[in-house]
Amino acid sequence: MAYQEILFERKGSIAVLTLNRPDIRNALTDEGIIGEIEDACQVVQRDFSFSVLVLTGAGPAFSAGGNIKDMERKGGMFSGNPSEIRENYRRGIQRIPLALHRLDVPTIAAVNGPAIGAGCDLSCMCDIRIASDKARFGETFASLGLIPGDGGAFFLPRIVGFSKACELAFTCRIIDAHEALRIGLVTEVTPHEKLLERCMEIASEIARQPSATLRMTKRLFHFAQGKTLEETLELSASFQALCHHTPEHRTALEAFISRQNQNRRKE
Structure with missing residues (x-):
């Protein structure tokens, strides 16, 4: 357009x-x-x-x-x-x-x-x-x-x-x-x-944050505005399960562990 x-x-x-x-x-x-x-x-x-x-x-x-x-x-x-x-x-x-x-x-x-x-x-x-x-x-x-x-x-x-x-x-x-x-x-x-x-x-x-994670975080915050705590926790568990299987999560974990190992070697 x-x-x-x-x-x-x-x-x-x-x-x-x-x-x-x-x-x-x-x-x-x-x-x-x-x-x-x-x-x-x-x-x-x-x-x-x-x-x-x-x-x-x-x-x-x-x-x-x-x-x-x-x-x-x-x-x-x-x-x-x-x-x-x-x-x-x-x-x-x-x-x-x-x-x-x-x-x-x-x-x-x-x-x-x-x-x-x-x-x-x-x-x-x-x-x-x-x-x-x-x-x-x-x-x-x-x-x-x-x-x-x-x-x-x-x-x-x-x-x-x-x-x-x-x-x-x-x-x-x-x-x-x-x-x-x-x-x-x-x-x-x-x-x-x-x-x-x-x-x-x-x-x-x-x-700088993973695009898919940003989208789910925003949607969770918006949904939570009109939900009970129990409903919000249920939705959070579902979104989190998806996040654990994204390549961005794996990449972030590997980078975090790599930084920790580097810091230990410096100590």
């Missing part, structure tokens, strides 16, 4: 997906960008040589969320009667959280600027969020008389806790990168000019 709305690059085993509509602040509600994000996720999911996906935005914004001009003129996915708009959401922007949630490789959001509304939720769909010191976050749907229609009610409380998520959604307050770090919305804040470099460093650390 030839992409027009995003950039998609391979850097070794790391995939970099850049929202490439800076003219509309990387709004997410156009069918073109939705389809391309979904397709890129499927490419990464199918190709086991990928270990990590980094998601960022071109220009000064990460993503401003929905296209306000389309809302005002009731165009695009905001057109039609309530039943039609419901289907527009289900067949449109809601494909993005599903595509990212189904993606087994670890994902990193490199939040380069404002992440507002659906843009904030998009960052929350990733496993790790690293923020530029120019990043801003806002769960601002209520200020437009809307609710988070793209999965924000699922993702945000799981990251910052129920009460804090409610406060952000009810007040529509915009927070800066340092407050986002304090409440656990992001794991790190970096100088703006070093954001992508830092995210690639983290992605490279992750990519």
